[in-house]
Amino acid sequence: xxxxxxxxxxxxxxxxxxxxxxxxxxxxxxxxxxxxxxxxxxxxxxxxxxxxxxxxxxxxxxxxxxxxxxxxxxxxxxxxxxxxxxxxxxxxxxxxxxxxxxxxxxxxxxxxxxxxxxxxxxxxxxxxxxxxxxxxxxxxxxxxxxxxxxxxxxxxxxxxxxxxxxxxxxxxxxxxxxxxxxxxxxxxxxxxxxxxxxxxxxxxxxxxxxxxxxxxxxxxxxxxxxxxxxxxxxxxxxxxxxxxxxxxxxxxxxxxxxxxxxxxxxxxxxxxxxxxxxxxxxxxxxxxxxxxxxxxxxxxxxxxxxxxxxxxxxxxxxxxxxxxxxxxxxxxxxxxxxxxxxxxxxxxxxxxxxxxxxxxxxxxxxxxxxxxxxxxxxxxxxxxxxxxxxxxxxxxxxxxxxxxxxxxxxxxxxxxxxxxxxxxxxxxxxxxxxxxxxxxxxxxxxxxxxxxxxxxxxxxxxxxxxxxxxxxxxxxxxxxxxxxxxxxxxxxxxxxxxx
Amino acid sequence: xxxxxxxxxxxxxxxxxxxxxxxxxxxxxxxxxxxxxxxxxxxxxxxxxxxxxxxxxxxxxxxxxxxxxxxxxxxxxxxxxxxxxxxxxxxxxxxxxxxxxxxxxxxxxxxxxxxxxxxxxxxxxxxxxxxxxxxxxxxxxxxxxxxxxxxxxxxxxxxxxxxxxxxxxxxxxxxxxxxxxxxxxxxxxxxxx
Numbered sequence: 001x002x003x004x005x006x007x008x009x010x011x012x013x014x015x016x017x018x019x020x021x022x023x024x025x026x027x028x029x030x031x032x033x034x035x036x037x038x039x040x041x042x043x044x045x046x047x048x049x050x051x052x053x054x055x056x057x058x059x060x061x062x063x064x065x066x067x068x069x070x071x072x073x074x075x076x077x078x079x080x081x082x083x084x085x086x087x088x089x090x091x092x093x094x095x096x097x098x099x100x101x102x103x104x105x106x107x108x109x110x111x112x113x114x115x116x117x118x119x120x121x122x123x124x125x126x127x128x129x130x131x132x133x134x135x136x137x138x139x140x141x142x143x144x145x146x147x148x149x150x151x152x153x154x155x156x157x158x159x160x161x162x163x164x165x166x167x168x169x170x171x172x173x174x175x176x177x178x179x180x181x182x183x184x185x186x187x188x189x190x191x192x193x194x195x196x197x198x199x200x201x202x203x204x205x206x207x208x209x210x211x212x213x214x215x216x217x218x219x220x221x222x223x224x225x226x227x228x229x230x231x232x233x234x235x236x237x238x239x240x241x242x243x244x245x246x247x248x249x250x251x252x253x254x255x256x257x258x259x260x261x262x263x264x265x266x267x268x269x270x271x272x273x274x275x276x277x278x279x280x281x282x283x284x285x286x287x288x289x290x291x292x293x294x295x296x297x298x299x300x301x302x303x304x305x306x307x308x309x310x311x312x313x314x315x316x317x318x319x320x321x322x323x324x325x326x327x328x329x330x331x332x333x334x335x336x337x338x339x340x341x342x343x344x345x346x347x348x349x350x351x352x353x354x355x356x357x358x359x360x361x362x363x364x365x366x367x368x369x370x371x372x373x374x375x376x377x378x379x380x381x382x383x384x385x386x387x388x389x390x391x392x393x394x395x396x397x398x399x400x401x402x403x404x405x406x407x408x409x410x411x412x413x414x415x416x417x418x419x420x421x422x423x424x425x426x427x428x429x430x431x432x433x434x435x436x437x438x439x440x441x442x443x444x445x446x447x448x449x450x451x452x453x454x455x456x457x458x459x460x461x462x463x464x465x466x467x468x469x470x471x472x473x474x475x476x477x478x479x480x481x482x483x484x485x486x487x488x489x490x491x492x493x494x495x496x497x498x499x
Numbered sequence: 500x501x502x503x504x505x506x507x508x509x510x511x512x513x514x515x516x517x518x519x520x521x522x523x524x525x526x527x528x529x530x531x532x533x534x535x536x537x538x539x540x541x542x543x544x545x546x547x548x549x550x551x552x553x554x555x556x557x558x559x560x561x562x563x564x565x566x567x568x569x570x571x572x573x574x575x576x577x578x579x580x581x582x583x584x585x586x587x588x589x590x591x592x593x594x595x596x597x598x599x600x601x602x603x604x605x606x607x608x609x610x611x612x613x614x615x616x617x618x619x620x621x622x623x624x625x626x627x628x629x630x631x632x633x634x635x636x637x638x639x640x641x642x643x644x645x646x647x648x649x650x651x652x653x654x655x656x657x658x659x660x661x662x663x664x665x666x667x668x669x670x671x672x673x674x675x676x677x678x679x680x681x682x683x684x685x686x687x688x689x690x691x692x
Binding site: 061 | 543546547550553554591592660661663678680681683684685
């Protein structure tokens with residue numbers, strides 16, 4: 001009930017309050033009036049009848065004293081002015097009926113005889129008023145006047161009065177309703193206007209709107225406070241917008257600076273790598289020429305040392321190439337070619353390339369390529385670079401067992417998997433595996449040389465070609481690197497050759 | 500006054516109850532009473548005489564001060580006189596009620612307010628009236644045609660009931676005032692009638 005009232009609009013609430021108050025007062029006033037009138041009119045009824053009774057009693061002293069029942073009857077007949085009187089009679093000194101009026105009968109007489117001992121001289125019974133007035137002569141009772149009046153008229157008047165009061169109350173309630181519905185607008189309409197303004201502001205986000213209100217009461221204060229608040233919000237918004245604009249400008253500037261610095265860095269690295277490669281190539285080339293004895297005979301010791309120079313040069317070249325690649329990728333300068341090539345052939349080629357290293361460690365390298373791979377459209381050089389990287393890593397970290405390459409179709413992708421039985425990767429290291437300049441176990445043993453850029457380059461290349469690269473590994477048991485490449489649109493026929 | 504009224508009302512019930520039972524056994528009719536002799540008729544007359552004092556106003560200027568007793572002279576009406584003796588202890592309008600039984604020859608009613616004249620004194624009426632001329636004495640009698648002869652209040656029997664007739668001229672001449680209530684129950688006659 002309370003919740004129901006709480007949910008009502010303030011307009012209805014106010015009308016309810018006004019109506020409740022006025023109807024309650026009306027009910028109370030009506031009840032008091034009706035009760036008072038009921039009491040008063042009953043008293044009046046008795047007084048009225050009693051007066052008539054007294055009058056008749058006074059007029060009947062001689063009639064009783066000198067036994068003139070005709071006169072007594074005449075006196076009683078004056079009662080005909082009172083239509084409510086049903087019956088009346090005059091008793092003589094002995095209590096015998098001396099004169100009758102109306103529908104007087106023995107039954108009434110019996111009632112009177114039975115009841116009139118009651119002090120006060122009257123009583124209400126069976127919707128009748130029974131009244132007994134003594135006839136006094138010189139202070140001595142010489143008889144009595146009995147009057148029996150019907151209360152039907154009285155009850156009818158009571159009902160009429162109650163209906164009248166009810167009608168007045170209904171009418172007053174309607175008037176109160178009309179007034180309340182008019183008067184409540186004095187309070188509710190400024191509030192409704194305020195609410196509407198607040199809602200419009202919330203909807204339109206327009207803080208330049210203002211509520212209007214002219215009253216000097218609490219609602220007027222509320223309107224003023226509301227407008228002041230709006231003004232503050234508006235001002236603060238302007239300040240904030242200005243600050244945001246300033247900050248944005250600063251940030252844009254900073255970003256631009258950072259971006260250009262990054263570009264400069266990448267460009268510098270790319271250029272530097274290229275510039276570094278030129279002298280390195282001549283070192284490696286001329287070392288090779290010396291090794292081949294084209295510049296004169298070299299003894300075994302010289303040959304051994306020159307081979308070390310050549311190997312170091314090769315390694316340095318690899319490092320520089322990697323740095324160049326990652327710089328190009330970071331600087332978005334790398335271009336991915338798209339041409340058909342024989343993926344199975346590429347895999348064979350890379351396996352052959354790494355085979356001498358594997359043979360030195362007595363590691364078999366098994367290539368298992370599904371027969372339906374056929375021609376693959378993409379950048380063969382990059383795919384081979386990824387394969388070489390993964391296979392080199394696998395052989396590098398494996399002492400026993402085997403290194404396996406698998407290639408198959410799976411759900412519109414070509415899946416290539418490189419599995420080894422090497423040292424494996426700790427679970428906590430898996431996350432940083434593909435980040436640049438990271439090598440697992442860095443620094444501790446430096447058992448395996450490398451830039452730490454290989455996998456980062458692989459990841460970026462695979463992603464550039466629209467594929468993904470993942471790793472599964474168990475510490476001490478080996479790792480599986482798997483990369484997927486999307487099959488180009490010309491070959492969308494679904495093939496599943498993976499096991 | 501109020502408490503007196505209340506007590507009357509209170510007792511009224513018992514009185515009514517008692518008397519109504521009594522009246523059911525004993526017939527109230529005067530004709531029935533007459534079979535027992537003239538006593539009941541006389542009783543009624545005696546009561547009427549007593550009650551007249553309550554409806555008639557004597558001139559207070561003369562001899563009607565409240566200190567004096569209200570005197571009724573009964574001339575030759577033994578039974579009425581005796582009956583009135585029974586009520587003589589009573590008061591009427593705050594005055595003692597006194598009955599004087601007199602004989603015609605010794606008639607001295609100057610200090611009485613009322614005189615009842617028995618049937619036997621019919622012949623003496625003119626002398627009596629002469630004697631009372633100029634006084635405020637109310638004359639009452641059951642002599643037939645009493646009022647026609649100059650009497651003031653006369654009793655007569657009608658429908659077995661004792662009725663009253665009043666000679667207004669005689670009453671007015673005597674300077675008496677009679678309550679309208681009494682006039683209502685009485686038959687009004689005049690001297691000439």
